[in-house]
Amino acid sequence: MRYGIRPDRDLAGEVSRIAARQYHRAIDILYTERGGRPTAIHDARKRFKKLRGLFRLVRDGTPDLYAGENARLRDAARSLSSARDAAALVETMDRLAGAGRYGDDQPTLYAIRHRLAARRDSVASGEEDLHARISSAIAACEEGIDAVSSLSLRGRNSRIIGKGFGRSYARARRAHVKANASGDPSDWHELRKRVKYHWMHVRLLRALWPGVMRLRAMRAKEGGNILGDEHDLSMLRALAVRDPEALGSEEDVEVLTRVATAETARLRQEFSRLAGDLLADEAGVVRSRVRALWRAAAD
DSSP: OTTOOOTTSOHHHHHHHHHHHHHHHHHHHHHHTTTOOHHHHHHHHHHHHHHHHHHHHTTTTOHHHHHHHHHHHHHHHHHTHHHHHHHHHHHHHHHHHHSSSOGGGHHHHHHHHHHHHHHHHHHHHHOTTHHHHHHHHHHHHHHHHHHHHTOOOOSOHHHHHHHHHHHHHHHHHHHHHHHHHHOOHHHHHHHHHHHHHHHHHHHHTGGGSHHHHHHHHHHHHHHHHHHHHHHHHHHHHHHHHHOGGGTOSHHHHHHHHHHHHHHHHHHHHHHHHHHHHHTOSOHHHHHHHHHHHHHHHHO
């Protein structure tokens, strides 16, 4: 499995194999696309997220490695974020204008999209140090490969996996409760991250219960995508407050704010319906279930 753990094999070896593959893939992407195209940057950052998800799953067995690699990957992703963030706003406008739910506002939405595309191109061309930051990210990946080459885990594998999976799931449940209660964009962004990590962990452990895990991975991915769209809208609304002239006239900003607010509410409701199934079980039940599944599959 490319991004999946084989429970009948040595766990440390599986983690090392998967991590090395993701690091090498990120290096290949960044070397090939040193021009810094937003799509390439996005692909590399997705590899970083998958690596962070992997290390979170086994953090109880190797806390020092987790802390070091998590910080390394977080910093590398942040160093490449500006071009990707500008591109994400354009993609968000594509979804809004093409959705068909806001037909009367389409001309305004497409005009804003055009301005944001010009802004994206300006951000990309103005990043004079992007090549250096890509080189730094490549070096971070090479250091990561060295770090995982001698990886070892302390403790029983079933306990490591059960605690890692259960902790991530519990944090997703708590984040959902908090986001629903507050409505704050930062809390919804936190929920998005937690659901994404849960999706990664389900993918990594799909061999434990293939049919059920495959279905759960599909639901978690759908939830993560919904929350990703919601986060992009919050970034768009933040730009409208921070730099309204980047979007157009005062009337244009009013249209965008109204449409983005309505779309945000729709996406949050859509996720909450999905969460009724995805996050229904108590965290302790999930943790015990995964431990039992691991023990059975590893025999």
